[in-house]
Amino acid sequence: MQPTGNLHIGNYLGALKNWTKIQYDYESIFCIVDLHAITVYQAPEELKGKILEIAAIFLACGIDPKHSTVVVQSSVSGHAELSWLLTCVTPVGWLERMTQYKSKAIAQETILSGLMQYPVLMAADILLYQASVVPVGDDQSQHLELTRDIAQRFNSLYGETFVMPETKLPAVGARVMGLDEPEKKMSKSATGSGHAIALLDPPDVIRKKLSRATTDSNPHVDFETMGPGVQNLLAIYQAFSETTEDAMQAKFAGMRYGDLKKAVAEMVVSHLEPIQQRYREITADPAYLAGILEEGRARVAPIAAATLQLTKQRMGVYTS
Numbered sequence: 001m002q003p004t005g006n007l008h009i010g011n012y013l014g015a016l017k018n019w020t021k022i023q024y025d026y027e028s029i030f031c032i033v034d035l036h037a038i039t040v041y042q043a044p045e046e047l048k049g050k051i052l053e054i055a056a057i058f059l060a061c062g063i064d065p066k067h068s069t070v071v072v073q074s075s076v077s078g079h080a081e082l083s084w085l086l087t088c089v090t091p092v093g094w095l096e097r098m099t100q101y102k103s104k105a106i107a108q109e110t111i112l113s114g115l116m117q118y119p120v121l122m123a124a125d126i127l128l129y130q131a132s133v134v135p136v137g138d139d140q141s142q143h144l145e146l147t148r149d150i151a152q153r154f155n156s157l158y159g160e161t162f163v164m165p166e167t168k169l170p171a172v173g174a175r176v177m178g179l180d181e182p183e184k185k186m187s188k189s190a191t192g193s194g195h196a197i198a199l200l201d202p203p204d205v206i207r208k209k210l211s212r213a214t215t216d217s218n219p220h221v222d223f224e225t226m227g228p229g230v231q232n233l234l235a236i237y238q239a240f241s242e243t244t245e246d247a248m249q250a251k252f253a254g255m256r257y258g259d260l261k262k263a264v265a266e267m268v269v270s271h272l273e274p275i276q277q278r279y280r281e282i283t284a285d286p287a288y289l290a291g292i293l294e295e296g297r298a299r300v301a302p303i304a305a306a307t308l309q310l311t312k313q314r315m316g317v318y319t320s
Contacts, residue, residue, distance in 0.1 A: 002037045003050035005188030007057055008196040009268065010176035013239040015135070020062035022135065028068040029129055029300060030058055035073045035080060035121060039114040056289055057199055060279040071296035073125065078304035083117070083124035085311055089154050090120050099142060123147040128304050130163040158314040162307075174239035179213040182228040200276060203269045210265040211258075221252045221260055230257070237264045240271050 001011065019030065032054050037047060051072055058070050073079050095116050108115070122143050126134055127150075134144055144165060151162040176186045178195045186196045194212050201209070216227030221234070238248055252260060282289055312319045 001054055002033050003047060003054045004037050004042065006196070006198040006200065007054065008176075008186055008188055008198050009236065009272075010186035010196065011188065012061060012199055013174040013176055013236070016058070016061045016063075017239075019135065020064075023064060023068045026133060029131070030063055030068060030070050031073050031125055032058075032071070033073045033122075033125065036118060039112060039118050040108070052283075052286075052289060055293055056279050056282045057275075059282055059289075059292065060275045061199075065292045065295070069296040069299050070292060071300055072293055075293070075297045076128075076301060076304050078128050078301075078308045079121065079124055082128050082304075082308055082311060083121040085315060085317070086124055086127070086150050086154065087117060087120050089157060090123075090150055092116075094146060094149065095119060098146065119143045119146050120150070123150045126165050127151055127162045128307050129300060130303070130307060131165050132163055133166040154311075154314075161311055161314050174235055176236060176239070177228065177232040179209055179229075179232070182214055182232045197268060199272060200279065201272075203273070206269055206272070207262075207265040210261045210268070213261060215257045220254050220256045223249055223253055230260070233260055233264050237267050240267050 001007070001015075007016075019028075022028075032051055034047060034051055037050075055070055055072070059065060063070060098119055100118075122140075123146060126144075126147050134147075136144060148164055151164055155161055178184050178186050178190065178192075179197070180192050180194045188196065190196060194209050197206055197209055210233075213233060214229035215233070216230055218225060218227075218230075221230060226234075234248060234252060237243070237252075238245075243251070252263075255263075309319060
């Protein structure tokens with residue numbers, strides 16, 4: 001995840017919650033990708049703070065540092081170095097076709113070259129650790145396919161070097177939409193105050209945001225005719241509670257929207273309160289958090305170094 005904006009319930013339900021469940025099935029590496037963040041300008045002090053905030057949220061949500069690795073991307077220089085080596089085998093046309101590049105470029109007055117190279121850096125993040133499985137959502141699936149294409153092209157040019165990351169990914173969690181615009185996915189870069197529920201929002205803020213969430217013209221929940229706003233509220237409740245579809249209909253059919261919003265708010269608050277409490281405990285001890293990140297760097301550094309050494313040898317680049 002990028003250390004920008006505020007992590008919200010969509011990030012939790014769509015990724016973090018699932019990561020905590022599958023982490024023990026693999027040798028898991030969770031990367032805070034600050035090099036990706038600087039493809040657009042970031043205020044330096046704010047970026048530094050966000051890196052630590054994301055790391056603390058990972059741990060507070062249940063990422064286990066005794067089993068899984070939490071690492072800051074820029075602390076392992078192999079990410080940037082491998083990215084350059086892979087850039088040299090990646091056709092420009094592949095990058096110009098990336099849909100995220102096209103959509104982000106439209107919003108920029110000046111398009112920085114790092115934005116185009118973003119997917120190559122992502123490929124380096126994956127291939128540096130010879131990852132076999134990458135748990136990403138649909139919005140990143142094109143980048144994963146590009147990673148496979150780059151690995152395949154490199155292997156064909158220089159010999160078998162990289163593991164091909166698995167395309168059958170672990171299932172991701174709920175797709176949470178914006179409270180104010182339920183047709184659009186909840187985003188941590190959105191500016192509207194009523195768009196997203198941040199994982200660190202106080203309970204009263206959560207309740208206020210949900211009380212203003214978009215619904216539809218019906219007076220109560222109708223599972224046959226409900227609009228996307230009501231669907232989103234129900235999806236949030238169901239994702240947090242893991243309630244069955246039948247139980248959802250039995251509980252909410254005919255419920256007035258004011259009561260629905262209160263029920264969703266209490267469900268969200270009850271699940272976020274222990275995460276927020278754990279976050280406060282972690283951030284109260286900066287040395288502990290710094291130690292976790294250094295331990296993560298040290299744990300993956302040999303893997304990264306071995307991959308980089310092999311890649312350079314394959315290409316004929318000088319190695320000491």
